[in-house]
Amino acid sequence: MNKEPDGRRRPPTDGLPRTEPMSPMQVRQNVAAKRMLRRLVQGENPPTAPLSIVDRLAGSPYANPMIQVGGVDASARKTIDFALKLAESMFRYGAGALEVETSIIAITAALGLKNIEVDITNQSVAINYAPKDQTPISLLRVVRSWTNNYAGLSQVHQLVTDIVAGGVGREEAVRRLEDITRSAKPFPRWMVTVAFGVFSAVFVGVLGGGLGASMVAFISNMFVSLLARQLGRWRTPDFFITASCSFLVTIIALLLWRFGSPVGIQIAPAIVVVGGILLLLPTGRLVSSVQDAINGFPVTAAGRFLSTMLTFGALVAGIAVGFVVGDMTGMEPIDVTETFPPRYDLWVIVVLIAIAVLMIGITEQTSVKLLLPTAAVGVVGYLVLIGGDAVGIGSRFAPALAAVAIGLLARVVALRMGAPQLVVAVPAALILLPGLTIFRSMYVLTIEESEILIGAGGMLNAGAIVLGVAAGIVLGDTLARPLTRSLASNERRRARRR
Structure with missing residues (x-):
């Protein structure tokens, strides 16, 4: 074996290229490159590692x-x-x-x-x-x-x-x-009853009804609130309470349209009924069910969605029975294609929308400090709605777009005021629901049997709008999460100072 003069072995000379040893800098660069490649392939965590339960707090106001x-x-x-x-x-x-x-x-x-x-x-x-x-x-x-x-x-x-x-x-x-x-709720029962009537009256004005229609809506919804409270005392299931209330508001409107109001004012029954049924819609439950389904709680979402559909079914059943009773009294056919032009200027309608959202907040027992911010969010949502209609995006997409705006603003406002997003979003979004579509579709389904397909299509359209509004609120909440991380941390810092 060949040796060097100093006694060391001579490297073999078999024609292979000789490899020089790597410097410490090259070793570090090689390790860094392997680490980067591993991250690109596997991600930050091993692919089969379970999700830590505390990681569920990411994106919520309670992170870290x-x-x-x-x-x-x-x-x-x-x-x-x-x-x-x-x-x-x-x-x-x-x-x-x-x-x-x-x-x-x-x-x-x-x-x-x-x-x-x-x-x-x-x-x-x-x-x-x-x-x-x-x-x-x-x-x-x-x-x-x-x-x-x-x-x-x-x-x-x-x-x-x-x-x-x-x-x-x-x-x-x-x-x-x-x-x-x-602790007691912020508003007494009599104030909630009055709020039911005031909401119906002002919303009828938004839909195009005059003072006479608003007066009828106010009185009928006062009776609806009292009826619901009495049936609740008798432990009546919610399904029958909702059906009875929707029947009452429908039959009052139809009878006044059939025989005339005491003051001699001709009243369109459609907008009176719409003003009465909106507060009976399970808006909060529907928003929660859509939110649960999107966030990965399918069983909870299914249970809430079934409860929501039962309430919705009770609502339309009460309207249908009211139509049948009205038809038995010799009621003339209603022109369900009739449109109602605005009775007031835009600024008056905006004020009416703000009052309507305030009344919804009272019926939902919202804290007093949140009433005006909720009304402001509702007004912004309504302006987005009419803006969407003006640019021609359609009657189905415009409410969903307005719901996204409401959901986004509601999260920002709610976290700033120390409340969850749902508290602001649900009262503000109630005005987006398609009450007129529900009324017209149920009338066609119940009275005009030859147009049953049109009525069924109208109900599917109303259901699509309702689901679009609920999904829009959840989407707005999701879009606002990156914008509200500082609000959540500021809230916790204020709490620590206290």
Whole structure:
């Protein structure tokens, strides 16, 4: 074997190219290149790694909660009980499944609980806590009742924000939640009843009705509100309450059109009925069901959607029975193709829209500080609606576009005011629903049997508009998330200073 003069072995000379050793700089560049290639192929995480439950908070107002304790909470059962009671309150007040889930994850993480799993199915919430080498805890809570209380939902949202900010411990949080659930609603019952009538009166004016039609709508909806309250005392199912109310408002309008009003004013029954049925539509439930379906809660969305369709069916059933009773009294055929030109100038209609949204906020028991911002969002949505009609985008797409604007503005306004987006979006978007289309389609289906296909097509059109509005609100909320990250963090900083 050949050796060098100093005794070292001579490298083989077999014709292969000689490889020079890499410098430290080249080694680092090679490692960096391999790391970059691995990221491009696999992503930041391994492809089969499970999603951490805290990652569900991304995009919500509760991202990056401040952990108040180090390690596992010794009294985990009390924390889980509190989380379940808070979730039940949110469901009762109308929150969506995603908001309930993120609230549970945020407060349990902030109070020191790891290794939890949350399962929400329609009207039940289950939490499983399984720390390593310890006995797991599984608790379930079923929500059996609902109520209109957007003010309470806003207070619960603020409580969760304060917990995530690290400024509220568990004992104080339990006390505050008890105060929220036991406190009275912001508006008394008589004010809600008057708000029902005022909304109907002003919305009839928006649709093109005169003072006589608005007066009839006000009186009939006062009776509708009283009827719903009495049937509620008798524990009547919601289906029959909605059907009875829609029948009452329909038959009053038809009888006054058939026999004439006491003051001798000819009243078009269509706009009177529309003013009465809009508040009976399950708008909040429909928005929540679409939101749950989009956000990955199919079972919860299916349950809420079925409940929404039952309410919608009760509404149209009451209108249909009213048409049948009116036809039995010798009612002349109604021209369902009749259009109603505006009775007032645009600025007057804008004022009426603002009043209508204010009245919806009162019926939904929105907190007083949110009434005017909600009315402003509703006015902007209405302006987008008429703008869309003016440029010719169609009667189906214009309400959806207006709903996107409402959903976007509602998230910004709600987070700035310390409330969830739903509290502002639902009252503001109610004016977008196609009440006239529902009335005309039900009349054709019930009375004009030869035009049943036209009536069925009209109902499908109304359903498409309603779903478009609900989906538009959810899309607007999604589009506003990058714009509201600073609002959520500012809210938590204010909570810490308190």
